Amino acid sequence: MHKLITHLKHLILPTFCAYCKIFYQDDTQVLCSECKAAIRPVVSHQLQITKTKSITVHAVGAYDQPLVSLLLAKRSGKRTVAHQLGKLAWQQTAVRHLEFDCVVPIPLHWTRYAWRGYNQADEIARVIAHNSGMPMVHLLRRIKRTPFQSHFTGDAREQNVMGAFALKEKTSLYKDKHLLLVDDVMTSGATLKQAARELYRLQPASITAIVISRVA
Ligand SMILES: [Zn+2]
Secondary structure (H helix, E strand, O other), rough: OOOHHHHHHHHOOOOOOOOOOOOOOOOOOOOOOHHHHHHOOOOEEEEEOOOOEEEEEEEEEOOOOOOHHHHHHHHOOOOHHHHHHHHHHHOOHHHHHHOOOOEEOOOOOOHHHHHHOOOOOHHHHHHHHHHHHHOEEEOOEOOOOOHHHHHHHHHHHHHOOOOOEEEEOOOOOOOOOEEEEEEEEEEOOOOHHHHHHHHHHHHEEEEEEEEEOOOO
């Protein structure tokens, strides 16, 4: 009976690879096996936050195809693609083996949110929260509208996001907790750094980050 339902579901809602659009049977997967194999893996990265603190950044893969197409699809308002990115983050990285108490998306400035209608990092964080059973919490606010990081290089990126985030509230709830910080793309790491620096004021036990792509 279950098989029949699955079969019918495939007839009504066929599964297509999110990148090459080929039809395939496994609806638990976002990409067909060929496209999945095309993801260029990157090793996890240590990002120095302060002199004594660093965070590990996990990524699904390098900033390359097929991931780039999925990441850019967000600009045409495809929330489902963002959901698929979340699935990839969960299935393709070490995140599912990590211990964390909550999932913290990097916020967008409200003007950008209003323009786009949703935050890609929120959607990815939501999928991770759902799969891990841990809550998604919005601990940060974006207090500065910063031009896209891609417009800058090197130190200018640090300058651009300096003071971009603030804690929503100063609470002791996250003291000694393990936080998972979520964003879509890491370029220089300046954004994650500023966000983590702010989160450290809550005295968490650890902060780990997960992104879809890292520009390696
Ligand atoms: Zn494919």
